Amino acid sequence: MSAEQEVVVSVDRARCVGTGLCAATAPADLELGPDGRARPRRPRSDAVDEVTDAAELCPMEAIAVHRAATGERVAPLW
Secondary structure, three states: OOHHHOEEEEEOOOOOOOOOHHHHHOOOOEEEOOOOOEEEOOOOEOOHHHHHHHHHHOOOOOEEEEEOOOOOEEEOOO
8 A cells, every 4th residue: 555545543532432343443553552442553554444444433433534645534424
């Protein structure tokens, strides 16, 4: 995947309730920290489908995915 297709995943840890759906869906990119809340594992990802699914599955809408090159929001789409 080219650098133009990389995404940045961010987590609003104040909104996260730690269901773990994101970490199960995109384990290479998201994990639950010691406090039980989600956090990104790396600054950028090329696993667009996985992190997009994780953001869409988050019941608290605490995860956002943006294109690294442009800042365009990829997920969740609302």
